[in-house]
Amino acid sequence: MRPILIFLLILLTVPAWAQDLGTVLDANREQIERPSRQTIGPVIDKIAASGDGAVAFLEAWGDRSVGLTGDGRFAILREETATDAVTGAAITAEIDMLRPNSGVRGLIAAALVPAQLSDPDPARRRAALDALGRNAAPEHLAALRGALDDPDPDIAAQKLRLERLLTIGFDTDPAARVLAIESFAGNTASDVQARLNPLLATTRFAGDNLPAGANIARDLRVDEDITRDEAYRLLVETGLARARLTDEAQKSALAQHIENGRVGGVPVNELNDMESRDRAYAVLADQGLVQPAATAAEVDAALEANIFADVYTEPSAEVTDAAREALNALQTRERLAQGTDIALDALSLASIYFLAAIGLAITFGVMGVINMAHGEFIMMGAYTGYVVQGFIANRTLSLIVALPLAFFVTALAGVVLYRLVIRYLANRPLETLLATFGVSIALQQLAKNIFGTQARPLTAPDWLGGSISFSEMVSISTIRVAIFVLALLFLALFLFITKRTRLGLNMRAVTQNPGMAASMGINPDRVAMMTFGWGSGIAGIAGVAIGLFAQVTSELGQAYIVQSFMTVVVGGVGNIWGTLAGAALIGGLQKWIEVLNPANTLAAQTWMILFIIIFIQFRPRGIFPTRGRFVEG
Structure with missing residues (x-):
């Protein structure tokens, strides 16, 4: 009885999802065949935790080298040689290859990061760091932090440096991001600048009120920091104003509707100033003869009623201040x-x-x-x-x-x-x-x-x-x-x-x-x-x-x-x-x-x-x- 009790106790202490690879694959066959980025995440996590063969399966799945045989077995195809994904036995049957999309492959890559970063082979750990440096995602940050301890001092230093770079881009705590930025003080490396520059990216805002909590880069004054045409174009694009015709387009439209020497009730010989042309065009618009357009007075009123600003895409002012200070120091250096x-x-x-x-x-x-x-x-x-x-x-x-x-x-x-x-x-x-x-x-x-x-x-x-x-x-x-x-x-x-x-x-x-x-x-x-x-x-x-x-x-x-x-x-x-x-x-x-x-x-x-x-x-x-x-x- 004692061995049976010990075995039952071990089973009770193992997490419910920590199953062997074959069991996980069989239980989630439909989702693996037709994966969706929104629902496949938990399945990938189960596969990653399933033990022997999990890493090889995920690597092959991410490379689109996994398929299904006619009898429902998962197979890995490498260099025209097919093997059973669970047992490793050779397979000669016809295989229908699976084609996960880029979103699913991104989740697979993220799941592989912990295993690759802790791989016994230093070359594989370095390769994983290089891959993260080229194409990192927010979900990689936690995995990297869990693998910072490395027996190789050089690799450990690379991991710590990459962790600080990913912290700048993906951490949700502004204070942690500021500390990571400050840790690179005086560093002119291109990868550091590549992380800092996006933090100072801005978008043009036009509206009657700034969004709550907006991180303002600078206020824009019409005719000084921004031209009238550009400012009004922003209002039109955001739906806050009607489009303004160019003088040429307005004159062309008026010329097409001359009747008895008048346009919209205005004599042709009086259409020598913008105000008269706007009045005539407004009459034509009310009659449905032309598309409505803003008058000069409406343009002036819209520009007076709205404010314009460059707004950082990064919401945290602390982060943008630290990034700007760091980049200024880098430019000086x-x-x-x-x-x-x-x-x-x-x-x-x-x-x-x-x-x-x-x-x-x-x-x-x-x-x-x-x-x-x-x-x-x-x-x-x-x-x-x-x-x-x-x-x-x-x-x-x-x-x-x-x-x-x-x-x-x-x-x-x-x-x-x-x-x-x-x-x-x-x-x-x-x-x-x-x-x-x-x-x-x-x-x-x-x-x-x-x-x-x-x-x-x-x-x-x-x-x-x-x-x-x-x-x-x-x-x-x-x-x-x-x-x-x-x-x-x-x-x-x-x-x-x-x-x-x-x-x-x-x-x-x-x-x-x-x-x-x-x-x-x-x-x-x-x-x-x-x-x-x-x-x-x-x-x-x-x-x-x-x-x-x-x-x-x-x-x-x-x-x-x-x-x-x-x-x-x-x-x-x-x-x-x-x-x-x-x-x-x-x-x-x-x-x-x-x-x-x-x-x-x-x-x-x-x-x-x-x-x-x-x-x-x-x-x-x-x-x-x-x-x-x-x-x-």
């Missing part, structure tokens, strides 16, 4: 992030211009030579890097070799150019400009003959291929960071050479007063040659750096020569700090103009050149003018 991102881009661009211009600043500052072939030295450096990568497969090692080799190649080219051309054109700036321009064209054609017209790849090492992110919206590529560091290194190297070496002392002496320098035993010609070679070599290194993110072609240098000259002129000829300031100014100005006019880069460059022209009218010797012969001249 976004603007700050965008500004920071633009500033980083401008700093990166300034670093590139500084590298491209520093060699030009050295040659122009010491010698006063306008070297139009400077851009081609940049191009030669980039092609040197490309050639080195053809021999050395390791990208890091090839870059280490390419930088000094590019310096040597372009420095040698600079020395040759000086010895063959520049030295014979001293103090003849126009002839020097024309000669170096011819050299520029010759070098471009030589590059085309050797490497062709197609762009050549200069691949960066993998460790330069990523980016450094400061937030969701602020990031900068690693290559640009490397170029910035390289620019700082060359700034330090330049300062060391000019301040701590004999070559630097000679350069400064020749820059300030070449005649006095020569009388002190300094060979200005030798100093100029070394300076020209050094400046050209730095251009070659800049070419390698630029080639890592730009296309290496024979026209590569032409894209930077104009900005390089502007950088030197704006900063101050021959002054390294001026070159740095000029690069920062040119890079920042170009980036901000591109932001204001992103669709037209040519217009951005035009505005930048106009700014430079205006700038040099007030500072003709640049930001940091150099003392010496350029001042005196």
Whole structure:
């Protein structure tokens, strides 16, 4: 007797609806065959609580993979294989598939959430969270709250975050929703904004009195916040006023009912104002000849008698206030992030211009030579890097070799150019400009003959291929960071050479007063040659750096020569700090103009050149003018 009593006691303690899957399916067969969203909910709950096989059945039912055999058995069809939904036995009989509608499938998905969120497999729990994030419903909130405890810390954090997002959208307690909104303070994630934005959605209200408890976004004043036509259209749409004809429609209707020179008893020659036309039209409407329409006086009276407002669709003012405050904070953070991102881009661009211009600043500052072939030295450096990568497969090692080799190649080219051309054109700036321009064209054609017209790849090492992110919206590529560091290194190297070496002392002496320098035993010609070679070599290194993110072609240098000259002129000829300031100014100005006019880069460059022209009218010797012969001249 004892075992029987214990079994009966267990049966009494089990809820009445906690039956096995087969019993539940048999008891609710008709509702499962023809489910209705209004009545199927309790049946789905019973199936979910029926134990083994329930989850598999619900998943298949939601996927429209459940059917009925001729003898009344429920079958699950997967990949053309049919099995009994209760026993799992194979089925070969013909199956009539069930087709639950989207509403029923939504209830099934909600019933599956607790099981999926507590599934032993972490992958299935993550998949359930992803599905909820994409398509959540109010009924999912309670299920998610019941599964917040998770052995995986990452999944537990995802569940808590999703619970707060669903609380914002679906919780019935305004205080809980406000707390959930405040918990995302400073979070600029797109899913957070997607939850907050609908809370501030509004509808236009028109009527004599605002609805009780309406959450008003703002009152609308006719002719200030809303036009008369729009306000009256709202009254017509809500049935509070008759439609108003347009002047053209009214005139057309009146013209169709002219009899003996009159319309509605009003002489035609008197229909030159709106009041007369309204009077005539009202007579025609009373006679049933035209559709009744509001007169101008009725429109004015209706607008005076009613109020207009934007009303939040969200009824709780506490929730909308919290959402508006959070979104305002997010917008502030976004603007700050965008500004920071633009500033980083401008700093990166300034670093590139500084590298491209520093060699030009050295040659122009010491010698006063306008070297139009400077851009081609940049191009030669980039092609040197490309050639080195053809021999050395390791990208890091090839870059280490390419930088000094590019310096040597372009420095040698600079020395040759000086010895063959520049030295014979001293103090003849126009002839020097024309000669170096011819050299520029010759070098471009030589590059085309050797490497062709197609762009050549200069691949960066993998460790330069990523980016450094400061937030969701602020990031900068690693290559640009490397170029910035390289620019700082060359700034330090330049300062060391000019301040701590004999070559630097000679350069400064020749820059300030070449005649006095020569009388002190300094060979200005030798100093100029070394300076020209050094400046050209730095251009070659800049070419390698630029080639890592730009296309290496024979026209590569032409894209930077104009900005390089502007950088030197704006900063101050021959002054390294001026070159740095000029690069920062040119890079920042170009980036901000591109932001204001992103669709037209040519217009951005035009505005930048106009700014430079205006700038040099007030500072003709640049930001940091150099003392010496350029001042005196």
